[in-house]
Every structure is written in structure tokens, then in C-alpha cells.
Amino acid sequence: LAVLFDSASTVPDLLSIFHEQEMTETVHETNGHGYLATFVGKNGRFVILRVHSHGLVTIDLQCYEEDNISQLDNLLNALETKLKALLNGNITRIKRLPALIRGAKVDRYWPTADGRLIEYDIDGVVYEEDSAYQNIKILHSQQFGNILVLNGDVNLAESDLAYTQAIMGSGKEDYAGKEVLILGGGDGGILAEVVKQKPKMITMVEISFIKVIDGCKMHMRKTCGDILDNLKGDCYQILVEDCVPVLKKYVKEGRMFDYIINDLTAVPISTEPEEDSTWEFLRLILDLSIKVLHPSGKYFTQGNSVNLSEALTLYEEQLGKLSCPVDFSKEVVCVPSYLELWVFYTIWKK
Amino acid sequence: LAVLFDSASTVPDLLSIFHEQEMTETVHETNGHGYLATFVGKNGRFVILRVHSHGLVTIDLQCYEEDNISQLDNLLNALETKLKALLNGNITRIKRLPALIRGAKVDRYWPTADGRLIEYDIDGVVYEEDSAYQNIKILHSQQFGNILVLNGDVNLAESDLAYTQAIMGSGKEDYAGKEVLILGGGDGGILAEVVKQKPKMITMVEISFIKVIDGCKMHMRKTCGDILDNLKGDCYQILVEDCVPVLKKYVKEGRMFDYIINDLTAVPISTEPEEDSTWEFLRLILDLSIKVLHPSGKYFTQGNSVNLSEALTLYEEQLGKLSCPVDFSKEVVCVPSYLELWVFYTIWKK
Numbered sequence: 135l136a137v138l139f140d141s142a143s144t145v146p147d148l149l150s151i152f153h154e155q156e157m158t159e160t161v162h163e164t165n166g167h168g169y170l171a172t173f174v175g176k177n178g179r180f181v182i183l184r185v186h187s188h189g190l191v192t193i194d195l196q197c198y199e200e201d202n203i204s205q206l207d208n209l210l211n212a213l214e215t216k217l218k219a220l221l222n223g224n225i226t227r228i229k230r231l232p233a234l235i236r237g238a239k240v241d242r243y244w245p246t247a248d249g250r251l252i253e254y255d256i257d258g259v260v261y262e263e264d265s266a267y268q269n270i271k272i273l274h275s276q277q278f279g280n281i282l283v284l285n286g287d288v289n290l291a292e293s294d295l296a297y298t299q300a301i302m303g304s305g306k307e308d309y310a311g312k313e314v315l316i317l318g319g320g321d322g323g324i325l326a327e328v329v330k331q332k333p334k335m336i337t338m339v340e341i342s343f344i345k346v347i348d349g350c351k352m353h354m355r356k357t358c359g360d361i362l363d364n365l366k367g368d369c370y371q372i373l374v375e376d377c378v379p380v381l382k383k384y385v386k387e388g389r390m391f392d393y394i395i396n397d398l399t400a401v402p403i404s405t406e407p408e409e410d411s412t413w414e415f416l417r418l419i420l421d422l423s424i425k426v427l428h429p430s431g432k433y434f435t436q437g438n439s440v441n442l443s444e445a446l447t448l449y450e451e452q453l454g455k456l457s458c459p460v461d462f463s464k465e466v467v468c469v470p471s472y473l474e475l476w477v478f479y480t481i482w483k484k
Numbered sequence: 485l486a487v488l489f490d491s492a493s494t495v496p497d498l499l500s501i502f503h504e505q506e507m508t509e510t511v512h513e514t515n516g517h518g519y520l521a522t523f524v525g526k527n528g529r530f531v532i533l534r535v536h537s538h539g540l541v542t543i544d545l546q547c548y549e550e551d552n553i554s555q556l557d558n559l560l561n562a563l564e565t566k567l568k569a570l571l572n573g574n575i576t577r578i579k580r581l582p583a584l585i586r587g588a589k590v591d592r593y594w595p596t597a598d599g600r601l602i603e604y605d606i607d608g609v610v611y612e613e614d615s616a617y618q619n620i621k622i623l624h625s626q627q628f629g630n631i632l633v634l635n636g637d638v639n640l641a642e643s644d645l646a647y648t649q650a651i652m653g654s655g656k657e658d659y660a661g662k663e664v665l666i667l668g669g670g671d672g673g674i675l676a677e678v679v680k681q682k683p684k685m686i687t688m689v690e691i692s693f694i695k696v697i698d699g700c701k702m703h704m705r706k707t708c709g710d711i712l713d714n715l716k717g718d719c720y721q722i723l724v725e726d727c728v729p730v731l732k733k734y735v736k737e738g739r740m741f742d743y744i745i746n747d748l749t750a751v752p753i754s755t756e757p758e759e760d761s762t763w764e765f766l767r768l769i770l771d772l773s774i775k776v777l778h779p780s781g782k783y784f785t786q787g788n789s790v791n792l793s794e795a796l797t798l799y800e801e802q803l804g805k806l807s808c809p810v811d812f813s814k815e816v817v818c819v820p821s822y823l824e825l826w827v828f829y830t831i832w833k834k
Contacts, residue, residue, distance in 0.1 A: 160510055160522075167528030167548075172510075178517030182532065184546075190587035194544075196534075198517075231584070231593055232601040237540035242600075243581055250592075250603040251582040252823075255791055277790050277825045293825070296818070440627050441605055468646070470818040470825060473602075475627045475643070 145169055145185055147220055151212050152181065177201045191217065199238070240273070244288055246474040247439035256281070260353045265345040272353045278471040280353045282321050282346075284399070290321050291471035292356035298323040300467040300478045301395055301434050309333045312392035315384075315426070317377045317419065319397035320346035322358025328395075329361060329370055336370040337391075339377040381422035390428045396420075396435035417452045420481075424458045429483050433460075437477035440466050446477055459484040495519055495535055497570055501562050502531060527551045541567065549588070590623070594638050596824040597789035604823075606631070610703045615695040622703045628821040630703045632671050632696075634749070640671050641821035642706035648673040650817040650828045651745055651784050659683045665734075665741040665776070667727045667769065668748035670696035672708025678745075679711060679720055686720040689727040731772035740778045746770075746785035767802045770831075774808045779833050783810075787827035790816050796827055809834040 149171070152159065157173035164170045169185040179201065182194040193213060197206055210230060218225065232253070235242065242256045254273075260280055261272035271283040279292030290297055299305060301324060309331035316324055316338040325338050340346070351362035365372045373380060377398070396419070420433075427433055438445050446464075453462055462481045469476050499521070502509065507523035514520045519535040529551065532544040543563060547556055560580060568575065582603070585592065592606045604623075610630055611622035621633040629642030640647055649655060651674060659681035666674055666688040675688050690696070701712035715722040723730060727748070746769070770783075777783055788795050796814075803812055812831045819826050 158513065160512065162510065162522065162524045162530075163508070164524060164528055164530075165526070170524070170530065172512065172522055174512050174514060174520070176515070178514055178536075180512075180514075180520065180532070180534075182530070182546075184530075186528075186587065188587075192586050196532075227591065229586075229591060229593070232595050232599055234581070234584075234601065236542050236579075237536065237538075241577065241579060243579070245582050248605065249582055250605060251584065252602055253600040255598065255600060255824075293818075468643075468818055468820040473823045474605075475820065 145171075145183075148183065148213065148216060151209070151216060152183075155209065157181065179206075199235075244283065244286070246472070247287075248441040248474060250474070252473050254278075254281075261349040263345045263349065267341065270345050270349055272349045275471065279356055281471055282350065282354060284346075288471055290323060290354075290357065292354060293470040294323075294357075294472075295327075296467060297436070297469045297472075297476075298327050298357075300465065300469070300476075301397060301436055302327060303393075303432065303434055303480065304465060304467075304478075307393065307432065309393065313390065313428075315339070315391040315394045315423075317394070317396045317398050317423070319395065321350045321354055322347075322362040323354075324395055324397055325370060325372075326357070326359045326361040329367070333369055338370065338372045339375055339380050340372065341374070341376045344374065377419065378422070381419065381426065384426045385422055389426050390431070391426055392428050392431045394423050394427055394431070394433045396423065396433065413448065413452060416449075417455060420452065421456050421458075424456055424460060424481070424483065427483060431482070433481040435479050435481070437464065437479050439472075440475040440477050449479075453481065495521075495533075498533065498563065498566060501559070501566060502533075505559065507531065529556075549585075594633065594636070596822070597637075598791040598824060600824070602823050604628075604631075611699040613695045613699065617691065620695050620699055622699050625821065629706055631821055632700065632704060634696075638821055640673060640704075640707065642704060643820040644673075644707075644822075645677075646817055647786075647819045647822075647826075648677050648707075650815065650819070650826075651747060651786055652677060653743075653782065653784055653830065654815060654817075654828075657743065657782065659743065662742035663740065663778075665689070665744045665773075667744070667746045667773070669745065671700045671704055672697075672712040673704075674745055674747055675720060675722075676707070676709045676711040679717070683719055688720065688722045689725055689730050690722065691724070691726045694724065727769065728772070731769065731776065734776045735772055739776050740781070741776055742778050742781045744773050744777055744781070744783045746773065746783065763798065763802060766799075767805060770802065771806050771808075774806055774810060774831070774833065777833060781832070783831040785829050785831070787814065787829050789822075790825040790827050799829075803831065 149159070152173045155175055157175040160172045162170040162172065168187045171183045173181040178198050180196040184192045186192070195206060195210065214228065240256055240259055242253050244252060244254055246252055255276040256273045257276060258274040259271065260274050263270045268285045273281045273283055275281050275291060281291040282289040309328050310333065312333045314328055314333050314336040316336060318340055319325060319338055320340040325336060328336055347362050350358050398419070423433055437449060453460055460481050461484050462479050465478050466475050467478055499509070502523045505525055507525040510522045512520040512522065518537045521533045523531040528548050530546040534542045536542070545556060545560065564578065590606055590609055592603050594602060594604055596602055605626040606623045607626060608624040609621065610624050613620045618635045623631045623633055625631050625641060631641040632639040659678050660683065662683045664678055664683050664686040666686060668690055669675060669688055670690045675686060678686055697712050700708050748769070773783055787799060800812070803810055810831050811834055812829050815828050816825050817828055
């Protein structure tokens with residue numbers, strides 16, 4: 135509960151509400167930073183009341199899950215009513231936020247790439263494993279279905295066909311009879327969609343495949359269908375390998391692909407590339423990829439949150455440093471489970 | 485900061501970190517609900533340390549906006565490092581949440597319809613007015629553009645063409661030469677899109693138009709274009725009236741519409757319709773609307789968050805109680821600024 139108001143000296147009247155609840159009060163010395171009192175009540179209840187010097191009252195109420203929630207709602211209602219009465223006409227804004235739940239079996243808070251606090255409607259952990267490369271979780275969301283979370287980043291949910299469509303060129307491409315290379319893409323979503331268009335051959339290179347495949351082929355079937363049940367099919371093969379040596383081999387062999395889809399881990403958010411080798415690594419993969427891209431071919435990749443303009447600019451700067459000159463376009467796409475708009479790139483040889 | 489771990493008795497070592505910061509400690513008696521201490525530091529800093537009896541440590545750090553954030557990050561880092569060292573191997577989970585900002589000029593927290601805590605990337609208030617019916621705000625979001633917020637509900641952002649398309653039948657309808665009735669829709673989005681398809685006539689009935697139009701025609705131009713600049717055009721008219729008497733008049737006159745789009749306020753979330761006249765009101769509008777719907781016509785409306793299944797079921801029950809029998813279908817749509825999936829209905833005469 136946070137109230138913004140114009141005049142203070144309302145403290146004694148508020149205190150009576152806590153006293154009625156038989157809470158034990160402690161007043162803290164703040165050295166000129168307003169009034170600060172804490173109250174311990176029954177069932178482990180704890181209240182922090184601050185009347186800040188610039189006309190803000192904040193009330194934090196902590197309680198346990200098994201506490202009587204309607205009693206606590208009544209307490210907050212009483213505080214709100216009292217404050218409204220005391221400050222009649224002087225309240226600029228009053229706001230009560232949903233409770234933050236900590237230490238629950240299921241963690242519902244997965245901040246966006248641009249660092250905002252977001253509560254998901256997650257009600258269960260479906261799968262959790264650690265590979266040599268990452269922590270792999272599949273969480274169940276009421277609205278998005280199962281969500282693949284890699285190292286704490288929301289990667290893809292069963293609701294996110296929009297992601298797969300965007301990274302395949304937003305329906306404007308024809309994959310029939312084409313040579314396709316997928317880097318990463320362990321959830322199988324891209325593979326499953328490209329296969330439907332009857333390409334000549336898809337080669338997918340995914341390093342951390344085994345633990346991801348186990349989870350996705352069991353729990354992300356709306357995304358991958360049955361494509362991950364076999365590492366090889368009529369027009370696809372999955373190489374469980376580091377893509378860098380594979381790309382180097384293809385360069386040496388003079389292999390060419392009509393489409394390359396890079397679905398490796400996201401652009402690093404670091405804005406100091408000189409201190410971070412991730413950009414070097416990204417550029418290496420880009421450079422090798424462009425070398426095996428057909429002159430009229432297209433390279434697709436995801437970028438980052440549309441709000442992370444510095445990281446996007448840095449990525450675009452890398453595109454100017456490749457051994458083979460390229461042009462690019464970008465598109466902003468709404469991927470349902472991301473809860474933030476996402477940038478996708480199309481890159482081609484000049 | 486919340487840590488879940490298996491063994492306790494780590495308190496003294498944690499305390500040393502606060503003592504190094506010259507914070508004043510108060511230990512509170514909790515009557516068997518774990519260890520609870522608070523610390524007041526310089527600049528109005530305040531820390532709540534709780535070691536809960538079921539193996540959870542929570543640390544809340546409160547500070548002012550103008551405080552030295554990197555110093556505070558270092559404090560949290562030190563606490564995290566110490567906890568990891570003390571509980572080596574026994575930590576099930578460790579999580580640090582983005583700061584909750586209270587009392588700021590711009591409120592960034594607009595919970596979803598299903599009650600989840602969501603932080604928007606809002607950086608400014610563009611417009612704020614109170615009409616006789618509602619509080620009207622237009623807020624600026626970095627990624628979604630301007631957002632119309634009515635009575636605290638996110639209504640529509642400039643990014644949300646998906647909403648307008650969904651409530652027009654998801655591109656499967658042809659409005660050319662048709663008679664169209666829009667109920668509500670004060671932001672002008674639907675009107676602007678339907679006009680493009682050259683219907684015979686659009687009648688839009690919006691009660692709280694004046695304050696909404698002022699805001700939207702200035703600040704939501706990506707949504708409404710110039711359509712709100714005039715209350716009348718070649719193939720549309722806007723009636724600034726309560727839709728109920730207008731519908732009653734149309735029923736009496738025997739008017740018929742090919743398409744009716746209900747964009748009035750959302751389905752009430754109350755699950756006790758017998759105690760709430762909102763459902764009665766909703767049904768009245770539905771009943772009148774169906775009476776002026778051409779036998780082969782379609783009625784479109786938004787429903788609710790896909791997670792609010794009780795409210796959706798109640799709405800569907802109302803559809804079974806109309807004086808003219810109807811069938812319906814529904815679609816789940818991702819409206820970018822909603823940050824939750826939304827249900828849209830298509831209703832037609834049996």
C-alpha cells in the first residue's frame with residue numbers, strides 16, 4: 135500500500151489500527167528520513183509503516199501463506215479508509231500492489247530482458263535438469279502452456295508460434311526444395327515448422343541437445359510435435375555438436391545454404407564488448423555463417439528486447455565488421471510469453 | 485533477495501555485514517516465527533532480515549531513489565556471497581527481484597486482469613482527466629507507445645492493432661457495403677479500421693466520449709488516425725449517447741445491422757452475478773443488440789483474460805439466457821500491451 139499525499143502528522147491515528155490488532159510497535163530513529171515504525175503481530179505478521187518526508191506513506195505487510203488473508207485484507211482496507219478520512223482531498227494517488235510471494239515451491243517471477251518485475255501465472259515445475267552448459271527448466275503456465283527456461287531466461291512457450299514464424303521470415307519465405315541450416319533451436323520448434331514446407335535438407339546443429347531434447351520432446355510437444363523423437367528424418371538431420379567446428383568444416387568444403395536460422399542464446403546484454411568475449415564469439419559465428427550463405431540466401435536470427443537499444447546497436451555494429459559485407463532489416467514481434475516486444479533480424483549478402 | 489536453504493544458525497555471520505555498514509540493529513520477538521531483525525542505516529536505508537523456521541531467508545532492502553545504487557548492489561552481492569559460503573551446497577534456490585518503486589511520479593505497476601504483479605516500461609503520463617464515468621489516463625510506454633488506461637485498466641495501446649483486428653473478426657469478414665454498429669470504442673481504433681473497408685454506414689455510440697476523444701485524438705493517433713477529428717464522415721456517425729436508449733429506439737424502428745461490435749467496458753470479474761447488477765446490464769445490452777442483428781449478421785465482443793475461466797463461463801451462461809437463441813465461438817488472442825492472453829467472442833443468431 136502506497137499513498138502520496140500533501141500533508142503529514144497523521145501517524146497517531148494510523149497507529150490505533152495496529153494497536154487494535156495487538157501488534158508490538160517499535161519506532162526507529164531515521165536521522166531525518168521521516169517516521170519509521172515496525173509492528174510484529176500474531177502468526178508472524180510484520181508491518182513496516184513509513185511516513186516519508188516528501189509526502190509519501192508506505193505500508194508493507196508481510197505474512198505467511200497460511201495466514202487468514204481476508205483478515206489481512208480487512209486490515210489494509212481499514213488503513214486505506216483511515217488514510218482517506220485523515221487526508222481527505224489531499225491524496226494524489228493511492229495504490230495497493232498484489233502480494234509478492236517468496237519461498238514458494240514454484241517461482242512465478244521471471245524478470246524481462248529489460249529488467250522489469252513480472253509475475254507469471256506459473257503453477258508447476260514440469261522438468262528441471264542441469265547440463266554442462268545451462269540450467270534447463272520447463273515450467274507450466276496456465277495461459278502459455280509449458281515454458282522452456284534456460285539459465286533463468288524465458289526461451290519459448292508452447293504459445294509462441296509467433297517466435298518460430300518470426301525467425302523463419304514471417305511467412306514470406308518458401309523453404310520448399312531449399313538447403314537449410316539451423317544453429318541451436320533445441321526445442322525443435324523451428325525444425326518442426328520448416329519440415330512442413332518440404333525443404334531439400336535441414337541440418338540442425340545443437341550443442342546442449344540431450345538434456346533439452348529430453349525435456350522438450352516430453353513436455354513441449356505443442357512446439358516440436360514428434361520431430362525430436364528421431365535425430366534423422368527424410369529431409370533433416372540433427373548434429374549434437376558445437377556449431378563452430380561444423381561451420382568451419384562447411385566453409386572448407388564450400389557448402390552453401392539457402393537459409394540459415396541462428397537460434398543460439400540471446401544477444402548478450404553487456405554494453406562493453408571490449409571487455410566481453412561474447413561479442414567476439416557472436417561475430418565469429420556470424421562470419422562463418424555468412425561464408426556458407428548462398429549469395430541470394432537469407433540469414434535469420436532473434437535480437438533482443440526492443441527496449442535494449444544499446445545492445446541492439448552493438449549487435450548491428452558487429453554486422454558492419456564481417457569479412458563479407460551484409461545488409462539487414464529488422465522486425466519487432468510480440469512473442470506471447472515474453473511479455474516484452476522482441477526484435478528479429480534478417481541478414482543478407484550485399 | 486530470497487534464499488531457500490536446508491539448515492539455519494547462519495544469523496551471526498550475516499549480521500556482521502550490517503554492522504560493517506554501521507546500521508542500527510533491532511531484533512524483534514516473533515513468538516516462534518523465526519528470527520526477525522531490522523537495520524536502519526544512513527540515507528534512510530532500511531533492511532528487514534528474516535530467517536524463517538522452514539528454511540527461507542528473506543532480505544528486504546528499502547532505500548531512496550537518490551541513494552548510491554551501486555553501493556547497495558554491493559551490499560546485496562556481499563550478502564549473497566556470504567549466504568552461499570555459509571550454506572554451501574544447501575541452497576535450493578536464490579533469487580533477487582528487481583526493485584519495487586513506490587511514490588514515483590509515474591506509476592509503472594498495472595496488474596493484469598487475473599491479478600498478477602506487472603511492471604510496465606511506462607516513462608510518462610501524457611494525459612489525465614476525470615469524466616463523470618471514469619478516470620482517463622494516457623501513459624507512455626517505451627515499447628507499446630501511448631496506452632489508454634480507464635479506471636486503472638489497461639484498455640488499448642498504440643501497439644495493439646491485434647485487439648482491433650480480433651474484435652473485427654480476425655480478418656475473416658468483409659465490411660464493404662455493410663451496416664455496422666459500434667458500442668463504445670471511444671479510442672477510435674475500430675472505427676478507423678472499419679472505415680478503411682468502405683462499409684455502407686457505421687454508427688458508433690459512445691457515452692463517455694468527450695474526455696476520451698480529447699485524449700485519444702491528441703495522443704493515440706497511431707490507433708485512431710484522424711477519424712476522431714469529426715463526429716461525422718462519409719460513411720460514419722458518432723453518437724455521444726448512452727447505448728441503451730439508442731438500442732431500444734433501433735429495436736422499435738426495426739433497424740438491422742450486419743455487424744455489431746461491442747467494445748464497452750470489460751466483463752465484470754465478479755463471480756456472483758445474483759448480487760451484481762452488472763450481469764443484468766450486460767445481458768440487457770446483449771439482448772437488445774441481438775434484436776437489431778441481421779439473421780445472418782455477426783456480433784463481436786471482447787471477453788476477458790483467458791485465465792479468468794469463471795468469469796468467462798458466467799458470460800457464456802448469459803448467452804444462453806437471451807430472448808433470441810444464439811451460438812458463439814471464441815478465440816484467444818495476444819494483445820501486446822495486455823501482458824496476458826485475451827478471449828474474444830463471435831456471436832450469431834441460431
